[in-house]
Amino acid sequence: MLRDQAVGPQPTREIHPGARGQPLRRLLELIGTQLLLVLGAIVFALPFVWMVSTSLKADRQIFAFPPIWVPDPFIWGNFPAVFIYAPMHLYFFNTLLIALAHVFGAVFTCSLAAYGFARLRAPGRDLIFMVMVSQMMIPYIVMLVPLYLLFAELEWIDTFYPLTIPAMLGTPFYIFMLRQFFLTIPMELEEAAIIDGASRLRIWWTIILPLAKPALATVAIFSFMFAWNDFTGPLIFLNSREKFTLSLGLQAFMFERRTMWGPLMAASTMMIMPILIVFFLAQKHFIQGIALTGIKA
Amino acid sequence: MTTAQPKPRLTNAAREALTCYLFLLPWGIGFLAFVIGPVVASFVLGFMDYEIVTPARWVGLANYIELFTDDQRFGMSMGNTLYYVLVFVPFHVIIATLLALLLNQKARGIAVYRTLFYVPSIVPIVAGAILWVWILQPEWGLINSTLRMVGIEGPLWLASLTWSKPALILMALWGSGAAMIIVLAGLQGVPQHLYEAAEIDGANRWQRFQHVTIPMLSPTLFFILVLSVIASFQVFTTAYVMTGGGPAESTLFYMLYLYRRAFVLLDMGYAASMAWILFVAVLALTLIQFKLASRWVYYEVEQS
Numbered sequence: 001m002l003r004d005q006a007v008g009p010q011p012t013r014e015i016h017p018g019a020r021g022q023p024l025r026r027l028l029e030l031i032g033t034q035l036l037l038v039l040g041a042i043v044f045a046l047p048f049v050w051m052v053s054t055s056l057k058a059d060r061q062i063f064a065f066p067p068i069w070v071p072d073p074f075i076w077g078n079f080p081a082v083f084i085y086a087p088m089h090l091y092f093f094n095t096l097l098i099a100l101a102h103v104f105g106a107v108f109t110c111s112l113a114a115y116g117f118a119r120l121r122a123p124g125r126d127l128i129f130m131v132m133v134s135q136m137m138i139p140y141i142v143m144l145v146p147l148y149l150l151f152a153e154l155e156w157i158d159t160f161y162p163l164t165i166p167a168m169l170g171t172p173f174y175i176f177m178l179r180q181f182f183l184t185i186p187m188e189l190e191e192a193a194i195i196d197g198a199s200r201l202r203i204w205w206t207i208i209l210p211l212a213k214p215a216l217a218t219v220a221i222f223s224f225m226f227a228w229n230d231f232t233g234p235l236i237f238l239n240s241r242e243k244f245t246l247s248l249g250l251q252a253f254m255f256e257r258r259t260m261w262g263p264l265m266a267a268s269t270m271m272i273m274p275i276l277i278v279f280f281l282a283q284k285h286f287i288q289g290i291a292l293t294g295i296k297a
Numbered sequence: 298m299t300t301a302q303p304k305p306r307l308t309n310a311a312r313e314a315l316t317c318y319l320f321l322l323p324w325g326i327g328f329l330a331f332v333i334g335p336v337v338a339s340f341v342l343g344f345m346d347y348e349i350v351t352p353a354r355w356v357g358l359a360n361y362i363e364l365f366t367d368d369q370r371f372g373m374s375m376g377n378t379l380y381y382v383l384v385f386v387p388f389h390v391i392i393a394t395l396l397a398l399l400l401n402q403k404a405r406g407i408a409v410y411r412t413l414f415y416v417p418s419i420v421p422i423v424a425g426a427i428l429w430v431w432i433l434q435p436e437w438g439l440i441n442s443t444l445r446m447v448g449i450e451g452p453l454w455l456a457s458l459t460w461s462k463p464a465l466i467l468m469a470l471w472g473s474g475a476a477m478i479i480v481l482a483g484l485q486g487v488p489q490h491l492y493e494a495a496e497i498d499g500a501n502r503w504q505r506f507q508h509v510t511i512p513m514l515s516p517t518l519f520f521i522l523v524l525s526v527i528a529s530f531q532v533f534t535t536a537y538v539m540t541g542g543g544p545a546e547s548t549l550f551y552m553l554y555l556y557r558r559a560f561v562l563l564d565m566g567y568a569a570s571m572a573w574i575l576f577v578a579v580l581a582l583t584l585i586q587f588k589l590a591s592r593w594v595y596y597e598v599e600q601s
Binding site (some may be wrong): 037049139287 | 306307313314315316317318319320321323324325326327328330331332334335336339340341345349368383396399400402404405406409410412413414415416419420421422423424425427428429430431436437443445446466471475478482511527530531533534537552553555559560565566568569572573575580583
């Protein structure tokens with residue numbers, strides 16, 4: 001099986017003349033590559049398999065040696081059990097709400113600013129852009145203490161405002177990515193509209209945003225994932241349990257029930273699943289995100 | 298007509314500039330209120346004694362003096378963080394590069410492998426941390442169970458003074474897939490004709506790797522190096538969730554100590570000065586890396 005796969009691509013390679021080495025050596029190399037790939041895949045995937053397997057096992061199979069991979073019988077009870085200790089549906093809803101605010105900020109506010117940076121001439125614009133880029137290099141922690149004091153003053157502690165309002169006003173990283181994309185859109189597409197007297201806001205809305213859908217999808221996904229995964233923000237700004245996000249709720253759950261591995265793994269599975277679904281639905285946008293950061297060698 | 302033209306043109310430019318500023322305004326408000334304001338405030342706070350319940354008091358350099366001369370935890374947490382950075386970063390860069398080189402081969406099912414290697418890096422960090430507490434669990438966890446099957450009694454991992462930091466590093470390395478994708482993009486950006494030219498000159502595989510791949514890839518590797526140094530200096534969540542800084546403060550990283558000072562002890566001035574030390578340290582390290590970059594990072598533009 002492995003050998004068949006390894007032999008596969010060879011004929012196309014042989015078209016190139018020149019120093020290719022003996023066929024046997026190449027074959028061994030290909031088999032070696034496959035073996036390493038399989039080994040790597042096992043190492044990277046096993047933790048997931050272990051997580052799902054644990055979430056479907058009864059305690060006596062969880063605490064067993066040698067480890068049992070396939071639960072017998074399959075126990076679904078760990079999933080409903082989670083809700084007894086942690087109101088996951090509430091955490092889920094809170095997290096979703098915050099994540100949607102981040103997506104809104106990335107798609108609308110950031111693209112507005114990105115359009116300004118990419119297309120509109122104004123004195124000092126490039127300097128402002130430099131300032132924005134350097135903003136990305138300031139560690140969050142430097143702002144955190146005064147931010148906490150500011151939000152306390154505004155009576156925003158234990159509300160969603162600290163986790164949503166700043167994000168809705170725009171994030172430099174997404175502005176940067178979108179600007180990169182807007183620069184690739186041909187100017188001619190807007191010129192006709194400008195001559196017709198359309199306002200810039202209208203051009204941004206009716207011409208640029210539809211053209212930028214792939215890039216907008218990328219920043220939407222990135223910002224959604226950031227908000228979904230964020231732990232530090234909720235930890236510092238939220239106190240009461242009914243406002244917890246999934247990250248915070250899950251952490252509290254583990255802190256209180258450190259040995260309930262079945263329900264804990266069920267809860268982790270539930271938190272990871274939406275991210276995996278987003279990933280499989282939109283794989284190409286993840287790869288594109290890297291291209292948009294403009295660091296291709 | 299000729300006399301009328303300059304005027305609207307001028308207003309057009311002014312109008313465009315005004316539109317531009319308006320488009321940048323939401324971000325600008327956020328930048329002033331939630332970035333620059335706090336950064337300045339944090340710098341000022343670093344010279345104050347402020348514990349929320351009592352009014353803020355100017356103390357000059359007292360926080361900094363206490364940090365460097367009197368605070369054992371400061372030195373220890375910095376040491377723990379340096380350990381983490383110095384072990385994690387090289388492994389991270391090497392693993393990402395090796396995986397990318399492997400994926401750059403022509404073999405079956407590359408897309409599937411790429412997905413498998415990448416996915417751990419997008420797992421929510423708390424979910425990943427809880428999963429790894431279970432994997433590292435000394436008695437029934439996956440790693441020690443597997444080791445026991447081949448007759449090795451594994452360490453206590455998160456409960457061991459020696460193994461707690463390596464355990465957290467191991468978990469973090471599981472997420473090397475994001476860097477791997479960046480390296481892969483870099484590898485695929487290496488022009489094929491360079492390899493062909495080298496081959497015609499009689500370069501063997503290793504020589505081609507050494508003299509074509511490595512120089513062409515060096516800007517990408519530099520980018521990953523800089524980013525992972527910055528990120529790993531701020532390691533926090535895994536330690537907070539998995540060990541809480543223990544055992545015996547062996548995983549009390551700088552950020553964790555700062556968090557405790559600020560949000561457990563409410564020692565806001567002290568924490569602000571700690572934040573600025575971290576900021577300056579990371580900035581200095583980044584500048585040093587840029588300085589050293591000219592020795593090993595190859596940029597095509599400089600050559601022509």
